[in-house]
Amino acid sequence: MSTAAVDLPVTWAPRRNRVVLLILCAVLVVLFAVLAVALPDNWQFNDRVMMVGSGLLFAAVGLMLARPKVTADADGLTVVNFVRSRRLAWAEVVRVNFRAGDPWVMLDLADGTALAAVGIQPAGGRDQAIAAARTLRDLVEHRGGPAHR
The missing domain is CATH 1.20.5 (Single alpha-helices involved in coiled-coils or other helix-helix interfaces)
Incomplete structure (x- = not known):
């Protein structure tokens, strides 16, 4: 997509x-x-x-x-995990990782840390999770800063 x-x-x-x-x-x-x-x-x-x-x-x-979700809007991402929420600008997200066997998507951030995006996970269906991760990856590549293109 x-x-x-x-x-x-x-x-x-x-x-x-x-x-x-x-x-x-x-x-x-x-x-x-x-x-x-x-x-x-x-x-x-x-x-x-x-x-x-x-x-x-x-x-x-x-x-x-039941809280986890990931919301993408024009300004960035909101990642809601079990206990905490975090708002990220598009430029803060460097890469979206979702390898075989991963329990959920991991976001590599510009500050060198990683953030779990528990809202995208294969528990609701592996194919849907892969499609969501690809869409999120495409959004990050398209909307990220010049250093990310």
């Missing part, structure tokens, strides 16, 4: 993972709430509150795992 065919902004995210995780989070919250209500009478109120809290904690972890 050429960069001319890409309408910006574009977002890549492992959608299948996200759907499964969001459903799982909802099920966990409901399950733990039902368990808290259905506990035997010898369980105290604090135990029931902790049961609901445990469900909410597990759901929070699931929501954190």
